[in-house]
Amino acid sequence: MATDGVVQAVKRVGLDAGARVVGVAAAEAFRAGVPEGFRPEDILPGARSVVVAGGDGPTAGAWRCPDHRVMEITGYDLRENVAIHAMCDYIERELGYYAVQAPSLPVHGHEPPMSMMHAAELAGLGTRSFAAHIILNPEYGLLYYAALITTLPLPADPPLAEPACPHPGCVAMYKRIGTTPCLRVCPACLSGTLKDARIETSTYDREKCHSRAQTYGIGSFQKALLAVVNEDDAGRRREMIHSDFFAKSVQSVGFFRDSIAQCFECMRVCPVGRKHRKLK
Template sequence: MEAGTTIKDKALSYGVKAVGIASVEAINRYAPPGHRPDDLLKEAKSVVLIGGGQPTAGAWRSGTNRVLGSIGYNRSETGGAARKLASFIEERFGFYTIPIPTGERNGHYPYLSLKLCAEMAGLGTRSMAAGIILNPVFGLLYFNGVITTMPLPADGPLEKPVCPHPSCVRLWEKKQTTPCLSACPDCLSGELKDGAIRWMEYRQEGCYPRAQTAARDVFQKLLLEAVNEEDKDRRKAILFGSHFTRAVRGIAYSTELSAQCFNCLKRCPVIPRKLQPHTPPQ
């Protein structure tokens, strides 16, 4: 069996939904110095991207952004799979391999753009909704992967963009908007032309403070507010209130929400939110 196929099959056996391979050379054509795969692993040749941890159909129907943000997705799923895959490649093929570093720098200050790597690996294309990568089969996926010195055949970018969906193109032709743009015009802007994205903008600085309601940033803000509050009853109300309690719990269980309220994604027609017809076991 070809090495690339063996590695993909192994990654899928870890429970991820999608796997793709990108060449370091292709990534470096777009990634700035300091944020390239071979900046993290000398003589790197390939990046194996894995996608998974997406919300279930039930999570999209949960009714509240807080619930969706808490149980809707699982970033640790792909992180654990990447670590196991790195060990597998080194033990099986004898090439240096590391999981892509994420952790504290994931999201706002990444070591490496997982979105760019996912595009170069053929796992999806950019969308109007918060600039996320949309996969043609699973819609929203969360990505991780490994960097390796092993030369592997690259899958390359998708030939056809996943976004915009045909229904979004029809809506744009009628009303000059799309479901995601109309859901959050404060955070999103963009334009379609000839059935494709002409330009798009995601203003994370606007999305972040509204969506960030249960993590370190809010904990620090509320703690300072409580320290500066002279009235003891109001100070007690802050420290024992539900908002501060959620922030403490978020830190304790590492459930930091880095951004996104999901309102733009809830209306995206590319993301599957309905259950497939159930066939009872025989």
Template sequence: MTEEEPDWQTVKSELLEGVLKRGAMVARVGDPDLLADVAPGQRPSDLLPQVKSMIVLGGSAPRVGEWNSPRAEVLETVGTSDRMAAIGSALARQIEERLGYYAMNVPTSTDQDDKPFLDFTAAAVAAGAGSPSLAGPVLHPEHGFVYLTVILTSLPLPFDGPIEQPACPAPSCVEMYDQRGVTPCTDVCNIDDGGCLGGQIQDGLVIGRRYDANRCRDRVYHYWVPGY
């Protein structure tokens, strides 16, 4: 008598429903093989050779009360991926202890040469947790900017795949570009005027995007926000 194959869709639904109840706003599953072309050392299989799927969680934007605080240090503390990482660590533990599969909550800090352990942007796009933007970070169509964490696992969960309609550019940004040749983000930080951002919009799509990550990191604290 052979053991019955688990219903992986049910397993996936239970896991994702759990993290959504704990505070995640976005919970998707991506195919790690879609990251085969990213930089060596930042691929899922470089971190977990047995990886079969990657769970991408997004959320934990600062609350209104935190924005209202007169202490800038409050936002400096909560404006990171730490809250999402805590949910990811709990999920990884649940997968290993309850289901018996490998699970790794990828560190949201940086590795050697100040590089991320994983290409979080590519992981989020592959799972449909958002899409790239002219402004730099991954954006979700409903929630906008979200803090990310990624759990790599040998659990063979069904994939969600990338979203069909990119979050960027928004209709208002397209309208502004048609009128002035810039969007709100490229107007504020134009790469041709000492800023970090550049690109064009053609037929409602971003083309020729330019992003000076090193210059941006010198100006904006996002060392612990790996979705850029």
């Protein structure tokens, strides 16, 4: 097992590369709740540790922009990946162990080869929330997560003893009126109950949320293209091809990614980490 000094050195590389937080989970910790084929050792034989980096999402200024489209097009979810690549390089070049970025993009549907949400929980960086089950860090709130898998045995960080959600202010609001900020702002996609200041039940309608929060992407391009092909009127086909919807759908394919966040409303009203968005 690597020493604490090695762990701190790895984490420092990630933090210096732009991560807000870095945590470590044991590869074997994934076996309890993860089926075969989706575990760290299925991606890197001999895996011993998973290092998770959490990076900031939109800047405080982006949160204040009155045009909510800015949150979609600015694309801040990159720094955690840079941090992961920097730590992979350090582990392989300086420490002599294998390391690879954990694949997190879906290969079909919404099923990625490895869950970054679960990895962040096991590494002690956050817990699931009422808000679409997004992982919330108790200090910074919404973060974007990436991970690496390595054969380097590192001491693991424990999962959080106290959940980041619900926030004390949300508990007080629930006692008064039976809801929380995120449940109230998006009742169509979210529902749940609290008991003894803890989440008792939580339901997230992913398909309904997907139709609202991921309007443009590979799926929308397929839908729009099929409509164009099936349209008999040449003039109407031209209008459809030059429409804003079709243009944005093509653009999403050009960026080789789905537009994953066209709705931030549940996070916009979340009090966890809000203090870091209040500046001059």
